[in-house]
Amino acid sequence: MCDTAAVAVHTRILSVLAAFSSERPNLTLSEISRATGLPKGTAHRIVTQLVTWGALERDERHYVIGLRMFEIGALAPRAYRHRARILPFLEEAASATGAEVMLAVLDKDEAVLVEHLGGRRAVALAAGLGERLPLHASGVGHVMMAFGPGELLNVVCARPLPPVTSHTITDASALRAAVARVREAGVSVLPHSMLAGTVSVAAPIFAERGAFAGAILFVCPVARTNVKRLSKTALQTAHRISAALGS
Template sequence: MAVQERVLGILGAFTADRPSLSLSEIAEATKLPISTTHRLVGQLVAWGALERDERRRYVIGLRLWELGLLSPRAYRHRSRILPFLEELFVATREHLVLTVLLDGEPVMVEQLLGRRGARLAAGLGERLPLHASSPGHVFLAFGPPELWETIEAGPLHAYTPRTITDPNALRAVVREVRRTSIAISEGAIVSTTVSISAPVFAQRGEFYGAVSIVATIGTVDPKQLAPLVLRAARLISAALLSAGDDPPFRPLSRAG
């Protein structure tokens, strides 16, 4: 195995479920000898791709994160989008999330955390299930028809008793989302959390992603928050429409 393959294997061992690893865990995940792992990990630490946390476990380093921001598919339109998210945050003081579609799944690329501490189903860079999240319902409503292939492949995982696992019931919900441009999901992934999402579009009306408010059930009225979310999504869409360069993520043709 070439050295670069070993290095990439080490970096690939870190996931959202395993953000920190010991040296032995890295060796086990990569199937590399402990001596080889020690040498390569040491080089990655020296370069800044890996760091040690307070428990002396290895985590992804700041330099690797800085390089990731240089990617053409990185979140380049933050300066255009963030003012409208901040305006919505000031009005609600709840968690705000911006989600885009990447490799067939909603991925969270921005979040503003409110003071009430509602539990989020995912963090930055993590993915949300299409069938069980309000951003996912927005993607199914306005994204490409191919997204339904994931649903039809099934089975749909039940995160809580309120998760929609029947494809026919999901289609009915998504039809309503397409009619209203608002998706509301209560207790479908986290039993105590409600999320309200609206679609964002970019150049030529191409689907871009979803803006969401996430709150604790019982502390807000989702129907009162829905117009605020929809307004923010429309303002962001207008800002992206006026942008001269391409969106940071490959846009998806709006479903006909």
């Protein structure tokens, strides 16, 4: 019984933290209660404990994620283990291209953005630092299916492929063909797929013994981008990062 009760408490705590997102970064106690399905009194007790520990902070009548969570998140090895070696290449690429330059890693069957350097060009983004991208609709996702775990493409193709824009690939056969082209070219170029008016160019990064480590992503306005030149830069940057990581 004690173990069961402990699991229930942990589940409730996690549900409170999971209520926060980029769309809902500030929540009142009532909003937390509604999002988690917890009674308001239970939610208040958990929130008070999380505030005391530093996982949450109170901003007037709202609660926000606390600095303690950022400190713990910075310890995630896949996100920051190679940061010092990778960051100079990302900075150089952002400066040279003016593009939004990001680094993504694979988490199960989603791409997570773990680094982001802003560019000089005015461009909207479909996702920001710490957020996730669907594999079938994103350039980094196509790279991950082409060069990541062998079963990944089959896993993605076996489920519905919802459109993000009118240009998103939603057919499994078309997705397999697109991933095959990425595998052959070594780079993914996807215009309008995640956000109309933008083009994403992504290339794979490898670490020790050729292990797939993630993908570098460039996002620019379609109308003002030389895609061929940007693809070359993406490949060169990815190769240089891979060499620095021991691939």
